[in-house]
Amino acid sequence: MKMSLTVNGTRHEVDVRPTARLIDVLRDELGLTGTKEGCGEGECGACTVLVDGKAVASCLMLALQACGKEVTTVEGLAHGGELSLLQRQFIAHGAVQCGFCTPGMLMSAQALLMENPTPSADEIRTALAGNLCRCTGYSAIIAAIRAASGREADRADGSA
Amino acid sequence: MAVREARTMAVAVPTTRDDLVVALGRATTDTRIIAGGTDLVRSLRVPGDEPDLLISLGGLRGLSYVRLDGATVRVGATTTFTELQHDPVLREHGLCLALAASTIGSAQIRNVGTVGGNIANASPCADSAPALVALGADVTTVDGAGHTATRPLSEVVLGPYHTSLACDEAIVEFSFPALGPTQRTAFTKIGSRTAVTVARLTCAIVARFDAASGILEEVRVGLGAVGAVAFRVPEVEEALRGQRADAEAAALLAEGCVRAIGRSIPDRPTLPYKQHAAVGLAYDTWNALGLCPPCAPAAHDDRPEEVA
Numbered sequence A: 001m002k003m004s005l006t007v008n009g010t011r012h013e014v015d016v017r018p019t020a021r022l023i024d025v026l027r028d029e030l031g032l033t034g035t036k037e038g039c040g041e042g043e044c045g046a047c048t049v050l051v052d053g054k055a056v057a058s059c060l061m062l063a064l065q066a067c068g069k070e071v072t073t074v075e076g077l078a079h080g081g082e083l084s085l086l087q088r089q090f091i092a093h094g095a096v097q098c099g100f101c102t103p104g105m106l107m108s109a110q111a112l113l114m115e116n117p118t119p120s121a122d123e124i125r126t127a128l129a130g131n132l133c134r135c136t137g138y139s140a141i142i143a144a145i146r147a148a149s150g151r152e153a154d155r156a157d158g159s160a
Numbered sequence B: 001m002a003v004r005e006a007r008t009m010a011v012a013v014p015t016t017r018d019d020l021v022v023a024l025g026r027a028t029t030d031t032r033i034i035a036g037g038t039d040l041v042r043s044l045r046v047p048g049d050e051p052d053l054l055i056s057l058g059g060l061r062g063l064s065y066v067r068l069d070g071a072t073v074r075v076g077a078t079t080t081f082t083e084l085q086h087d088p089v090l091r092e093h094g095l096c097l098a099l100a101a102s103t104i105g106s107a108q109i110r111n112v113g114t115v116g117g118n119i120a121n122a123s124p125c126a127d128s129a130p131a132l133v134a135l136g137a138d139v140t141t142v143d144g145a146g147h148t149a150t151r152p153l154s155e156v157v158l159g160p161y162h163t164s165l166a167c168d169e170a171i172v173e174f175s176f177p178a179l180g181p182t183q184r185t186a187f188t189k190i191g192s193r194t195a196v197t198v199a200r201l202t203c204a205i206v207a208r209f210d211a212a213s214g215i216l217e218e219v220r221v222g223l224g225a226v227g228a229v230a231f232r233v234p235e236v237e238e239a240l241r242g243q244r245a246d247a248e249a250a251a252l253l254a255e256g257c258v259r260a261i262g263r264s265i266p267d268r269p270t271l272p273y274k275q276h277a278a279v280g281l282a283y284d285t286w287n288a289l290g291l292c293p294p295c296a297p298a299a300h301d302d303r304p305e306e307v308a
């Protein structure tokens, strides 16, 4: 099935099975391997991307469901070779250890900050409830998001 | 493998109701209808189980709404849980459904999963089901011949992952009598953790209450995840009608829920746990209604016997 997908502001034409998941197309067809697959069942959040600005589990969504919508992956956070404020705060706070959960954490946090630029700690926890981390214990992640909040959320789509 | 590869799968993404009818007209028993896909996508990946036709409801923006139509609340089938959770009309006139939506999965799942998909999938643990049951919801469908039909939810969900929906029939709307200022409603859930959890037990209550006399005029109780389908508990509803809204009513509610669960899953190994948990959940739901000062079960009376 031929379909066109807009990812990080760029339109792509792909030819995949209708049951191909969004994560499969992002990783295998478009080479955007920043998005990770942990559980494949909607439990871990490693595969989180934004579709029309909302956090979704790309392992539970077919690529065809994202046709005609704006998809943003972790690769879309940095622009001009410079990491976003949120990404820089993750580094500054030691919120990254093995890094497997990080793309999903960043995208859930990005969705939150776009909707609510000054979230409380509880609102951050609710937004991250679907993201599991085996390494950090979460406190550093929450601190990083707090540090990135209250300032203008970086544009997620990579466009200026 | 070759056979599977050779099988062609058609895809329909209708954008209008007429297109939907045309697509449904081509449906067979191997056809799958996908709304949010948060339940369906996993099963679509089972090799050899691919549908002949996949109908995606994602293009039908007109099926995503909550509106007040006279004294009736209408909820479009593809309204997402995030939309339900925050919808002002639903929060005012059907709060227990908004609360149920807010407990589902994670933000990632609520942003995509739909109420129509939750019901059509017919999981016994579907969080929206007890709320819709307590609200007395009807389900409106359309089929491949263009016929529209409306029937009570209890006639749609028949058992675990089993509905009365024909293969060419799609849910388009839920409707229920709008709750007014004399009605209170609450929803509570027990799972193994607070997010991304499959419900172990859910309870929704709708109560009409006369503030002057403190009397419960009508109570509807929906229980979920304790049987094949979410169900009402008429025995409790009758016991509570005409009762004063006080600690005694809370105790009647808890006892009735425990008995109903005993009847629903008599042979399940989880029965003692669920009955024990139901007492706490019934009190939590009762207290959330805010009809009287918070009350708690009498100490010790619901504890399982200690094993020596």
Ligand code: FES
Binding pocket: A036, A037, A038, A039, A040, A041, A042, A043, A044, A045, A046, A047, A048, A057, A058, A059, A060
């Ligand atoms: S890989 Fe999608 S939620 Fe775990």
Ligand code: FES
Binding pocket: A095, A096, A097, A098, A099, A100, A101, A102, A132, A133, A134, A135, A136
């Ligand atoms: S940093 Fe290792 S899983 Fe989160």
